[in-house]
Amino acid sequence: METQNRTVFIAFSSQKGGVGKSTFTAMAASILHYRLGYNVAIFDCDYPQHSLSKMRKRDLEAIMQNEVFKKLAKRQFSAINKKAYPILHCRADEALKEADIFLRSSSVPVNVVFFDLPGTVNTPGLLNTLAGMQYIFSPITADRVVIESTLTFTDVLSNILISQGHTSIQAIQLFWNQVDGRERSPLYASYEKLISELGLTLMRTQITDSKRFRKEGEAEARTIFRSTLLPPDEKLMRGCRLDQFMDEFLKIVKL
Known part of the structure; x- marks a missing residue:
């Protein structure tokens, strides 16, 4: 696949933990880098958790312990002939500067840089770093606390940073995650109305709830879903x- 020679900065961002921002960062990066032919990098700025760096370590261990994953990794390397995407540490307030240094020194053109950022809005430099993104995706769940916190946070980004022109943000997209396909909560309709009234944008696709989001490669598993070294199984x-x-x-x- 041909990719344009430009770098897009993207963050899955939310003020609430546990809604899936690190998981979606890893899966989107793996799909783009390993399956779709883009070159990707991640900056793990979520101190002190550094969830994605820890995930990479676990992923390496899982591949060494699982013969199916070993074969998948070998086949993938032979097919695409490129290394795993880098996961780099930095503080939120230094992320844009560190990304610029990395891009200038990279031996290959990087199409997408993902930033895994802290969920606390008063983290030093967080708003400035978010203002440097081109695209922000915010997962929400049908939980009043999660939704109200995310809407307040997103409204600040939309109506203060973007309206005043102090940002690179081209779009902020909310999306439903952990949707129970068996139940239609009245919260969905009421909050979709509020999202529209606030002038915010909601993606059409709803991600259904699944235990696989909380599972990584296991010793006896035969398919992969959440990994920084392999893309998710297409059936899953x-x-x-x-x-x-x-x-x-x-x-x-628009990659």
């Missing part, structure tokens, strides 16, 4: 609509 992607989400994601970011 379809099962929770992640395939539809990525199609919509690619149209939004």
